[in-house]
Amino acid sequence: MAKYILKRLGYIVIVFFLLSFLLFGIFKMVPGDPARLMVEGQKMSVSPEQYEMLYQQARERLGLDKPLPVQYFSWFGNILRGDLGYSSVYRLPVIELIGPPMKNTIALNVVYYIFLFLIGIPLGIKCAVKKDTVFDTSVQVATMIGISIPFFISALVFIFLFAIVIPIFPISGMVTTGANYTGFRAFLDYMYHMALPVIVSLTGMGGLIRYVRGSLLDALSMDYVRTARAKGLKEKTVIYKHAFRNALIPITGWIVGSIVAIFGGAVIIETLFSWKGVGKLLIDSLNQHDYTVALSMQMFYILLGLASNLITDLCYCIVDPRIKLD
Amino acid sequence: MKRRMLALLLAGAMAFSVTACGGGGVSSKDQRKEDSKSDKQVGIEISSEEQGPPPEDAPVGGQFVVGISPGSLTPDMRNGWAANATNSGFIALMEGYDTVIEKRDRTLDWDPVVVKEHEVTANDDGSKTYRIVINDNLKWSDGTPITAKDYVFGILMNSSPEYAACEADATRGWALVGFNEFNSGEKKEFSGVRLLGDYEFSVTMTAEELPNYFELSNISYSPDPLAAIAPGVDVKDDGNGAYLTEEYTEDLLRKTLLDPETGFRYKNPVVCGPYKLKNIDLSTETVELEINEEYLGTYDGTKPHVQSIISKPVATETARDEFEKGTIDTYGAGTAEKIEAAMTKIEEGEWEFNYGIVPGSNMTELRFVCDFGPTQFEEVRRAIAYILDRDEMTKQLTGGYSHVVDCYATDASSNYLATKDILEKELTHYSYDLEKAKQELIAGGWTLNEKGEEYQEGVDKWRYKEVDGELMKLKVEVACGEDDYSKLYNTVIPPEAEKIGMEYKYTSMDFALIINHMNREGVDPTYNIFYSSVGVPEIVYYWRAFDDAPELMGLWNQSRISDEGLKTTTKAMQKIDPEDTEEFRKAYVEFQKAWNKALPSVPMECGVSYSFFNPKLKNYVPRAYDGWSGCILDAYIEE
Numbered sequence A: 001m002a003k004y005i006l007k008r009l010g011y012i013v014i015v016f017f018l019l020s021f022l023l024f025g026i027f028k029m030v031p032g033d034p035a036r037l038m039v040e041g042q043k044m045s046v047s048p049e050q051y052e053m054l055y056q057q058a059r060e061r062l063g064l065d066k067p068l069p070v071q072y073f074s075w076f077g078n079i080l081r082g083d084l085g086y087s088s089v090y091r092l093p094v095i096e097l098i099g100p101p102m103k104n105t106i107a108l109n110v111v112y113y114i115f116l117f118l119i120g121i122p123l124g125i126k127c128a129v130k131k132d133t134v135f136d137t138s139v140q141v142a143t144m145i146g147i148s149i150p151f152f153i154s155a156l157v158f159i160f161l162f163a164i165v166i167p168i169f170p171i172s173g174m175v176t177t178g179a180n181y182t183g184f185r186a187f188l189d190y191m192y193h194m195a196l197p198v199i200v201s202l203t204g205m206g207g208l209i210r211y212v213r214g215s216l217l218d219a220l221s222m223d224y225v226r227t228a229r230a231k232g233l234k235e236k237t238v239i240y241k242h243a244f245r246n247a248l249i250p251i252t253g254w255i256v257g258s259i260v261a262i263f264g265g266a267v268i269i270e271t272l273f274s275w276k277g278v279g280k281l282l283i284d285s286l287n288q289h290d291y292t293v294a295l296s297m298q299m300f301y302i303l304l305g306l307a308s309n310l311i312t313d314l315c316y317c318i319v320d321p322r323i324k325l326d
Numbered sequence B: 001m002k003r004r005m006l007a008l009l010l011a012g013a014m015a016f017s018v019t020a021c022g023g024g025g026v027s028s029k030d031q032r033k034e035d036s037k038s039d040k041q042v043g044i045e046i047s048s049e050e051q052g053p054p055p056e057d058a059p060v061g062g063q064f065v066v067g068i069s070p071g072s073l074t075p076d077m078r079n080g081w082a083a084n085a086t087n088s089g090f091i092a093l094m095e096g097y098d099t100v101i102e103k104r105d106r107t108l109d110w111d112p113v114v115v116k117e118h119e120v121t122a123n124d125d126g127s128k129t130y131r132i133v134i135n136d137n138l139k140w141s142d143g144t145p146i147t148a149k150d151y152v153f154g155i156l157m158n159s160s161p162e163y164a165a166c167e168a169d170a171t172r173g174w175a176l177v178g179f180n181e182f183n184s185g186e187k188k189e190f191s192g193v194r195l196l197g198d199y200e201f202s203v204t205m206t207a208e209e210l211p212n213y214f215e216l217s218n219i220s221y222s223p224d225p226l227a228a229i230a231p232g233v234d235v236k237d238d239g240n241g242a243y244l245t246e247e248y249t250e251d252l253l254r255k256t257l258l259d260p261e262t263g264f265r266y267k268n269p270v271v272c273g274p275y276k277l278k279n280i281d282l283s284t285e286t287v288e289l290e291i292n293e294e295y296l297g298t299y300d301g302t303k304p305h306v307q308s309i310i311s312k313p314v315a316t317e318t319a320r321d322e323f324e325k326g327t328i329d330t331y332g333a334g335t336a337e338k339i340e341a342a343m344t345k346i347e348e349g350e351w352e353f354n355y356g357i358v359p360g361s362n363m364t365e366l367r368f369v370c371d372f373g374p375t376q377f378e379e380v381r382r383a384i385a386y387i388l389d390r391d392e393m394t395k396q397l398t399g400g401y402s403h404v405v406d407c408y409a410t411d412a413s414s415n416y417l418a419t420k421d422i423l424e425k426e427l428t429h430y431s432y433d434l435e436k437a438k439q440e441l442i443a444g445g446w447t448l449n450e451k452g453e454e455y456q457e458g459v460d461k462w463r464y465k466e467v468d469g470e471l472m473k474l475k476v477e478v479a480c481g482e483d484d485y486s487k488l489y490n491t492v493i494p495p496e497a498e499k500i501g502m503e504y505k506y507t508s509m510d511f512a513l514i515i516n517h518m519n520r521e522g523v524d525p526t527y528n529i530f531y532s533s534v535g536v537p538e539i540v541y542y543w544r545a546f547d548d549a550p551e552l553m554g555l556w557n558q559s560r561i562s563d564e565g566l567k568t569t570t571k572a573m574q575k576i577d578p579e580d581t582e583e584f585r586k587a588y589v590e591f592q593k594a595w596n597k598a599l600p601s602v603p604m605e606c607g608v609s610y611s612f613f614n615p616k617l618k619n620y621v622p623r624a625y626d627g628w629s630g631c632i633l634d635a636y637i638e639e
Helices: A002-029 A034-042 A048-061 A068-080 A094-129 A134-148 A151-165 A183-202 A206-220 A223-230 A235-261 A267-272 A278-287 A291-319 B002-019 B029-036 B085-094 B148-157 B161-165 B179-183 B215-219 B250-258 B316-325 B336-347 B378-386 B390-398 B414-426 B434-443 B484-499 B511-519 B564-575 B581-598 B628-634
Strands: B061-068 B100-102 B108-110 B115-122 B128-134 B193-197 B200-205 B235-237 B242-244 B275-281 B286-291 B306-313 B330-333 B354-359 B362-368 B464-467 B470-473 B475-480 B503-508 B529-535 B601-613
Touching: A002 A068, A002 A291, A034 A048, A034 B511, A048 B179, A068 A291, A094 A134, A094 A183, A094 A206, A094 A235, A094 A278, A094 A291, A134 A206, A151 A183, A151 A267, A151 B316, A183 A267, A206 A235, A223 A235, A235 A291, A267 A278, A267 B316, A278 A291, B061 B316, B061 B330, B061 B628, B085 B275, B085 B286, B085 B306, B085 B628, B100 B215, B108 B215, B128 B148, B148 B193, B148 B200, B148 B235, B148 B242, B161 B250, B193 B235, B193 B242, B200 B215, B316 B330, B316 B336, B330 B336, B336 B601, B362 B378, B378 B434, B378 B581, B378 B601, B390 B484, B390 B601, B414 B581, B475 B484, B475 B511, B484 B503, B484 B529, B511 B529, B564 B581
Parallel strands: B061 B306, B475 B503, B475 B529
Antiparallel strands: B100 B108, B115 B128, B128 B200, B193 B200, B235 B242, B275 B286, B286 B306, B330 B601, B354 B601, B362 B529, B362 B601, B464 B470
């Protein structure tokens, strides 16, 4: 196992390096000059000589005055040291820029995933057990509708219904404006504002429900389940001790993948609910050609993705003793 | 049954368990209904002419919630770094005591609250020295007095290499003598800035910046708190110009300006404007300002009356609902659809809000590049203007909520408004007329075909002209975005261009690439036209914007136009005495006539927006150029 992990870690280093090279190259190929964008607003407020000086300073600050290989190794070296670079738009170190939205994204996603698993897994199990009943069909239809409706529509519908027609939730935002709550009251206020975005996100939980249902149905059709039933075990024991534990193997990938997804923002939800998260920051950075921010965030997600692949494989090994890692 | 219910209950659990936590902090719809029972006047259009200071007995108190675009708030609470439009509204309310201010009628003048006396001396070398004595009763928000050292420190710090090393914009003193030497670190003294006493200092404007009708705009300086930003540093003057003592270093500035918890860039703890920062929370995009009790008022005695100003991030899609619900106090509608929807609610009595109609200070244009290709010839530029049905296109794009102008101005400009009647008679209103377009081309020599023979309509497709012994094809290349405006222009214009023998080719591209092409950054001149939206501020250095000096081309002179008429008229504007508004407006008319003939761009439209606001806001007058931050300073709240 240790040998396997070391080998995979080695792969991760190589893939990370190659992807960093590739991504850096792609971002550098994108037309546009971030230094020029940085000083464009000062074009008509200083003399031409001073404008040129500001432009050269901006190039220097962003490291664009150096040859490309030097830029790459300088950037990559800084990434390894935890220095994610400098935002040309916000004129801030990227790490300072990402902090607050990342906190909000993680908070939103953690709550979302807790409810997703608390609701989705039991519902999936129940659907599998009650296959082809009215309950199962209703859930399948409802979840299919949920999956089919884009978030930007369901979000607006939910806002209309639960914030305007029946005003039990705020329309958007993260805190009650001007309330200045502190302590536990502030936490409750934060959760209150989070409720509607989480509920809207949960309309897409059909994927998990169907996945769990499918996995469990596969497991329930296995011979060992028939044997268990033949032995006279209680149906509850058959389902949860024999079938579900085996059904968990494919679900493990889902759950581990969620750990990575916790750090990922949802642009539509963040935008419509004015929830300051990393999804919108990433999109804005790309639109504004703030490549350092976009590149750093991409590298972060790459690293998370690679790590989660390894963790998923290790988890498979743990939940299914038949799987041997070499 | 229990388990069956569990899954469903879980879905609703969060929703209902946290519902009880809501409420508080903002006015509600019910509150507004209650308000309407009083004699409150609602549904009224407030004219910009009604603006003025609040009445003397106006109450102080209340809260104003302004909606901001989600994700737009940067950490900057001070100018100099990356403050954008969102931040600027808050920053503007924390700044004040400029030596020169723009008054309500948009003229520049010395602020009597700040300047006790001033003296202007013309120097032999063409420069001008402004000696300024400030009043001795000005105070920072922490109660400490504001002296001349704070003003001099403001100019020095904001022009210093140490400040630039903190990634800040160190160009405040750019128009003053000795800036380059000081800014580059070559000299420790800023020779154009003198400290003359506790409440007296002077600045000398470089001869290159004179004459200048707007010269006062370069003498508008605000103070910076020396003791708070640079503790231990002193401002001195040994006769060669003011300088900062050696304790002033980049490290010191990094500590006092850039510390995330206490730095002036992020917390701006000592200010001199009408408001001070109470709180900023980037994670929730909340900024809260409160009244600065030490503030003496603007030039006309306006002091803040709204106790607290708070931001709330609001998505465009839900802004109207938020406003209707009362969680934000203003709502801006800039498109026909939004304006009409809101006005319908006002007219039907569903909305108990007031509103103002605000002329935009931006205009959309087809900006020509006038130094190469066919668009270097004014006949081609005018021919293009004649193949456009600008009125119809504008109507389609804005639903009638904007109009076409024929000069370099918008309805927000005071000079334009003052001369509008004359200009409307004098200027050519380019409207769709293919015959006139063809006549322009013929007059411009576009009379050949690709073989160099005479162009025959219906036989030859494209026109040519002999330029420097070679045939030039009448082909214009356009760089544009993918917005609605570009789409309409690109649908309508090419077939019309073809009718007059002109090939009109467009390329949609990213904004950064457009900027590259405008600046000719690593690319050859390719595009003859850029679709753009250009802000036309009240103060424009026309004489630079239309000067064809090589160093100004592409920077100030964005059309790269070299036109005698424009140069002559703008140079005349430059030399007019800053106090002679009448003369300036005469020259302004001449300039607009020259512009209308040379046509460096085809102005397409300038629009209006409707600004709706909660009727609890009294004396709140939406107007051009001033955003919410300008209006709220006049306002007070009656709940």
